Amino acid sequence: MVATCYLKGVSPRRMDDLVKYLGITGMSKSQVSTMAKDLDSMVADFRTRPLDAGPYLYLSADALTMRAREGGRVVKTSVLLATGINAEGFREVLGMQVATAESTASWTGFFRDLKARGLDIDGLITSDAHAGIKAAIAEVGSAARLGDI
Incomplete structure (x- = not known):
């Protein structure tokens, strides 16, 4: 859920309100930022991977x-x-x-x-x-x- 919200542009500040609404105690801005950095790294790896399964x-x-x-x-x-x-x-x-x-x-x-x-x-x-x-x-x-x- 955090990944989807991040990709859709939900700010880390609003993420805490969203997770509380879903019944989760809370999520700090730093937790969201850490998850976003991990996602950014995975996306970068995917976008720069070699295309060697060809032709x-x-x-x-x-x-x-x-x-x-x-x-x-x-x-x-x-x-x-x-x-x-x-x-x-x-x-x-x-x-x-x-x-x-x-x-x-x-x-x-x-x-x-x-x-x-x-x-x-x-x-x-x-x-x-x-x-x-x-x-x-x-x-x-x-x-x-x-x-x-």
């Missing part, structure tokens, strides 16, 4: 538009996502990156990061045919075909 036969790229708290205000962001099917036929989330917009520059940086981590695509790339995705794939380079869905 990936299929890659799907898409973005979610979400609101996020940044600098004390709520702003619209794009969460860039890539999932792939590895050589053993298993689907896995390959990467996730928060960007200010779903632009060519954002997608290019995202695909460069995936490639630097070892992404090897040996098949079809599917997307919603966003111009930024198409341009980024063309710029970063891939032997794969780009399919529009």
Whole structure:
């Protein structure tokens, strides 16, 4: 529950009120901060892990538009996502990156990061045919075909 609330932007001060409402004696701001640091570390490890289960036969790229708290205000962001099917036929989330917009520059940086981590695509790339995705794939380079869905 603490992880979900943290990811949804509940402040450590409000977390104590929430856990009391659920019948838990209380939770200090430092306890919440410690848990958040552990989560941040796990997320960082996941986002920077080597992509060595390839070659990936299929890659799907898409973005979610979400609101996020940044600098004390709520702003619209794009969460860039890539999932792939590895050589053993298993689907896995390959990467996730928060960007200010779903632009060519954002997608290019995202695909460069995936490639630097070892992404090897040996098949079809599917997307919603966003111009930024198409341009980024063309710029970063891939032997794969780009399919529009």
